[in-house]
Amino acid sequence: xxVQPMELNLVNAVDREGRPLSLGLVxxxxxxxxxxxxxxxxxxxxxxxLINAHDHLHLNGALPRLSYRDGYRNAAEWIADIxxxxxxxxxxxxxxxxxxxQRLLAGGLKNLLSxxxxxxxxxxxxxxxxxxxxxxxxxxxxxxxxxxxxDGEAAVRESRQAAGPGGLWVIHAAEGVDTAAAxxxxxxxxLGCIAPGTLLVHGLGLxxxxxxxxxxAGAGLVWCPGSNRHLFGRTLDPAWLAGRGRLVLGSDSRISxxxxxxxxxxxxxxxxxxxxxxxxAWVTEGAAALLGLRDRGRLAPGLRxxxxxxxxxLPLSRAVRADLRxxxxxxxxxxxxxxxxxxxxxxxxxxxxxAKALAPHLVGVVEEPGLELLPQAPSRVAA
Numbered sequence: 001x002x003v004q005p006m007e008l009n010l011v012n013a014v015d016r017e018g019r020p021l022s023l024g025l026v027x028x029x030x031x032x033x034x035x036x037x038x039x040x041x042x043x044x045x046x047x048x049x050l051i052n053a054h055d056h057l058h059l060n061g062a063l064p065r066l067s068y069r070d071g072y073r074n075a076a077e078w079i080a081d082i083x084x085x086x087x088x089x090x091x092x093x094x095x096x097x098x099x100x101x102q103r104l105l106a107g108g109l110k111n112l113l114s115x116x117x118x119x120x121x122x123x124x125x126x127x128x129x130x131x132x133x134x135x136x137x138x139x140x141x142x143x144x145x146x147x148x149x150x151d152g153e154a155a156v157r158e159s160r161q162a163a164g165p166g167g168l169w170v171i172h173a174a175e176g177v178d179t180a181a182a183x184x185x186x187x188x189x190x191l192g193c194i195a196p197g198t199l200l201v202h203g204l205g206l207x208x209x210x211x212x213x214x215x216x217a218g219a220g221l222v223w224c225p226g227s228n229r230h231l232f233g234r235t236l237d238p239a240w241l242a243g244r245g246r247l248v249l250g251s252d253s254r255i256s257x258x259x260x261x262x263x264x265x266x267x268x269x270x271x272x273x274x275x276x277x278x279x280x281a282w283v284t285e286g287a288a289a290l291l292g293l294r295d296r297g298r299l300a301p302g303l304r305x306x307x308x309x310x311x312x313x314l315p316l317s318r319a320v321r322a323d324l325r326x327x328x329x330x331x332x333x334x335x336x337x338x339x340x341x342x343x344x345x346x347x348x349x350x351x352x353x354x355a356k357a358l359a360p361h362l363v364g365v366v367e368e369p370g371l372e373l374l375p376q377a378p379s380r381v382a383a
Contacts (some may be wrong), residue, residue, distance in 0.1 A: 007036025049117025049306030054250025057107025074176025101128035114260035142167025174205035181205035
């Protein structure tokens, strides 16, 4: 069973701008009061927990990137390729044979190890997401649809209406490089779905005028550059939407996206040249603002105690998951460097060949490539 949030006093750290920082963690919230167990972070940089704006949590674990042709023109072609294989491909059959709760847990663990504390899961709600000890917070949007191609116009319109004015409503749209993908935006607009709170996923088919309409409507876009480039060979230019605060970053699942949000952030840095201070703000306070998550995204008293600590001087966009010093979700340390693990009640593990520590209730329960137990830990192994 997961342990309750500790009362911790994090010292010898700096914030994103390099200013000295001392944080209290009390009852799952950040506090200005220095009380509880003292944890020396050795000069680490502490950021708010990262926010992943798009994932299908049940499609991760050991699944590889999948593709069945040289390139796709739109998501409908991708769906047409993968759908029949769900009932015939041995790899997909083996994955689907696992209980759904276990598959969701694997997706949560993937995100936790990359410093993500909040994930927008794009699929039906499942009790596993609300279970005590789930590795990350997966807040429910007001509504969602998969896509026009799978759901149809009537169901999409009804879903948007049910979410209510301004309610966060998520849908894949304009996912492709052909005319059919580009026209999806106009179809959604005609249905009344381009509205405040609407969050389109992918959108690489959007024209400049459609992007302007998106911003005018108070809607936003999730950019998943790794998935776009894998399936379609290119992605959108994010500069205009990002400059207006209407763009967030998502990893997508591993069947099309990269390993995790850190990999996507590194790709975003490569594609945009944005400075590290901008990238770090974008996946924390910027994402929280666009998604309407007012209780996170900053390090301020009273907000959720979600945070990630990095080694001194290491920019987030150049970090990999084994670099992370500490990840705390709602006041509960779940992943840390080996030197912090014992004091925090964590179990020794190895991540990508480096000694780390993980919360006991997450050890050995799901498959995660690169995660293994050290000899002194219990016998179950996550390959």
